[in-house]
Amino acid sequence: METANLLPLVLVLAVVAYGLAYMRSRAVAAPLGGIRNLKALPFYYAARAALWCAIPALIVLAAWAGFEGKVIQGIVIATLPQDSWPDSPGQASLILSQISNVAAGKLDPEFVPEHIAGAASVLETMKSQSADFKAALVLLVAVSGAAFAWTRVSPHVNARINVETTLRRIFFVCAALAVLTTAGIVFSVIFETVRFFNRVPISEFLFSTSWSPQTALRADQVGSEGAFGVIPLFTGTLLISAIALLVAVPVGLLSAIYLSEYASKRVRSTAKPVLEMLAGIPTVVYGFFAALTVAPFIRDVAAMVGLEASSQSALAAGLVMGIMIVPFVSSLSDDVINAVPQTMRDGSLALGATQSETMKKVIFPAALPGIIGGILLAASRAIGETMIVVMAAGLAANLTANPLESVTTVTVQIATLLVGDQEFDSAKTLSAFALGMLLFIVTLLLNVIALKIVRKYREQYE
């Protein structure tokens, strides 16, 4: 039986086990004078039975599905005649794909050597046998689990504790999954980064000022040495992020102050969601807005005042990105400003302070840590943004502080390095991982600083 059919079957069995154990616990309780004489409510006996039924069976199913392929492959290879055993992993996978193609009927058995055709038939029988064994074993485990739980429905057994413990473990596994995924991503990036630094020295990567990741495909190719200096990319990132923050911080902060302190309830309840909608617009939409509307506009204005502006400029990308991250600043600042206790406002107002004096001297200092947290979050968002920059600021790795020129950023380079067909062991591709690692470290530092600031001042007014 297929895994896809087994899974719902196990769940149905679990539901049946639940129902049976529920009735059983009531039946056990009845002669004792009601369910108050049980150690736990019937629900807990039932839930325990369902868990006993489902969890071991699902573990067996997962383990079988995970190892089935490898084990069968090993056996099939072993059935081949001694002289045709593969002597490299590449050859092994070639033979195996041949065998499975024959088994699946994609390849006529007459076109392949005899031993391959024989192995194909072995593979087929193994597969069907494995499926049968799997189904039998899983169902057996499920039923015996349920049966075990059934026998343990008795007034002395405290099913409540069992169920709570199991649920706690399930929650733990889910939480651990998220953490492990993060750790896995970090480690894979670290390994690739180390491989990259075996080819390109770390000092060149960090301190060289030229970025041109084209490496030679042939030895005699001209002008494709490859330069991996990260400085132009980081200045590009910093330039665009700085422009974005110059837009987002004043606009976001002042609108947060307006919304939390001055706006009437009705204005606030409409304006806040609308403002937050800015964060929901896909960045690619911002991207073409920046590339097709803002960038040409900037170029025309610059031309009018006699400046030369590239048609893709850091300014265009930064301005649009600034609008995009306004809600990060405004929404978080609005929340922390609102969290400042009303008694603070009352105290200040009762001393004859005006609303803006109260804002400036009491509310703002009290809310400052949260506001800084919001700004740093917006900054990490700006640093990580890719799409707007690709579309509006270009791909040229210029080392410049002029916002009218076209620049590129770390994230944009990562994207372009990995788009399309690439060989995964060249310095060019591996440099993407090193860039990712660097970016990860920078944003991590920003987040840590943000958390520290928020923690340090958080209790001030509580």
Place this chain on the structure above:
Amino acid sequence: MNTMNPSISAEADMQDQGPAIPVRENNPEDTVIEEGKTVGKPFAADPKFKLRNVSVSYGKDRAIKDISLDIGRNEVISFIGPSGCGKSTFLRCLNRMNDSIDICRVTGELLLDDEDIYHSKRDVVELRARVGMVFQKPNPFPKSIYDNVAYGPRIHGLANRKSDLDDIVENSLRKAGLWDEAKDRLDSIATGMSGGQQQRLCIARAIAVSPEVILMDEPCSALDPIATARVEELIAEMSESYTIVIVTHSMQQAARVSHRTAYFHLGHLVEVNETNKVFTSPEHQLTESYITGRFG
């Protein structure tokens, strides 16, 4: 409960349905209060506040119903009454602290030294500089002790030099009886002090702008008995130079600190009299019921 004794629930139903006819005699809850009628001595010869026919409503709810009262110069008057009777709302009308509540509407005549408090061109900042306020829960700003006291004088430009400001801070802290405890740590953060110290700091902060009136909204309800005694001493000292209006839940406190006592009930001002009289021989039946602990 009702299922166990049907006769009680039946009686309750009758009370609900019937018109305002007292079912039992001497039940204070059934006493009908005539709106705008206050027994005792609500008026004074030379009032600081002259309040006539004041009503306050939050949306459709009327919190204060047609109250008229005078508050004398350098008088300490306490507002007492059960929770929700409107005494805090009424207090907050005196320096327009209700302004920040959108749905709050105040009608009637409220005069401070014969000037209309709610006049459309009234400068609220100036009003609040003259009518200071101390709140139920101590609310020092998360700043240093010095900056807390100096907050008001700085806003109003009361000091031209740093030394003037130092003098104001010292005098205010002295008046609030906090100088000896605070003089060595003026730069430490105010929220680190004990609750009683914080409340006295709030009083110092209020008197630093030299107000004429100080409103106190249950100033001791968050304090322990010793801190309460200190604040009460302070009120007695301050009554020489300020007009003080204090809302309190403690009848002993009202009896100890105030010259006159006003009893509020469900938004009505029921009785105003000399404190002594209110607590020994109240004129109104509701006042008597309240001070003898029949409800509240």
